């Protein structure tokens with residue numbers, strides 16, 4: 001047995017199967033956009049630990065910032081004894097978030113926790129129970145965020161009952177003929193059939209659905225939701241856990257729609273691999289919960305704060321937003337070229353460097369091809385490229401390559417994808 005196989009045997013014996021795995025691989029080390037497994041094989045990393053590594057593996061500046069923090073202190077619990085980095089990070093995120101109003105930021109540890117807290121804050125402020133989320137959306141695996149998630153298998157199946165007062169609207173899809181008007185009409189239906197608007201605390205939306213298949217919310221939808229929320233006193237929450245921290249070419253994806261949500265959640269790439277998440281929003285709304293209502297033992301850990309501050313510095317110093325737009329445009333062109341050669345690819349979509357292709361059997365849009373998708377993901381790994389799939393039908397291949405990856409490496413990865421597609425469709 002290889003070292004990978006030995007470790008997989010131990011993993012399967014010691015760890016519940018509910019923790020799935022995309023690749024039967026164990027990492028030895030990672031460096032920017034490449035990883036090496038325990039058998040010494042090198043891979044180009046197009047997964048970035050699911051959208052966490054916009055600044056790559058072990059960026060030297062982030063490592064140095066965390067190293068410095070390690071030598072001072074690693075934990076106090078911010079509610080027990082505060083530290084400046086938490087405050088400085090909040091100030092910098094407040095300054096970056098869209099909207100011409102005073103803002104405050106709360107730090108947590110995971111994406112799901114950020115969303116849980118955004119919902120708590122929205123409910124405390126509005127004194128209303130209802131939440132509207134979107135079909136195909138993904139918000140986490142905790143009880144509340146699982147209920148918000150708009151996909152049954154594997155996230156919700158067998159895990160009920162779910163918290164109440166949560167409803168799902170339709171998410172637009174050009175490919176599937178769901179328009180912005182259809183999506184807005186589905187919210188009117190919720191107001192008619194399920195809950196009156198005066199009882200809805202928040203509407204939560206991903207500006208680009210991540211796990212749901214890299215479905216981009218049209219700017220008109222985000223703008224219409226902003227107006228709808230203003231009309232009814234509903235809080236607009238943008239879940240930027242996957243899109244935030246520069247993945248889409250702007251620090252927050254909503255900036256491109258010219259919309260300022262009341263609350264924004266972020267996590268993943270904001271700290272380049274260290275666990276920290278955030279809720280940033282209107283100061284008056286953020287102040288709705290009373291003292292003691294928010295927080296957590298590890299929430300906004302010193303290591304996470306140090307890493308997140310370094311990530312913001314790296315984005316500025318290395319002009320990573322500009323690089324994101326450039327890399328995104330180049331990758332989109334190459335994916336479109338692949339779509340010309342393979343009719344199985346019926347859509348190339350995304351925003352900035354958050355890009356995906358959607359695969360169908362023989363190019364028939366009524367036949368999402370999850371089998372081919374899996375074959376491409378597996379085949380690419382054999383050729384040295386780590387890829388991820390996503391999508392409600394499991395037929396989308398997404399790219400989340402570090403923005404710090406050299407051009408030649410990105411092209412090498414795309415060459416592998418192209419060769420794998422050619423082999424899998426031959």
Ligand code: PMP
Nearest residue numbers: 110111112138139140210241242
């Ligand atoms: N929201 C979105 C949009 C996500 O993509 C994710 C993670 N894939 C989450 C929330 C949950 O984040 P976490 O896994 O850190 O709890």
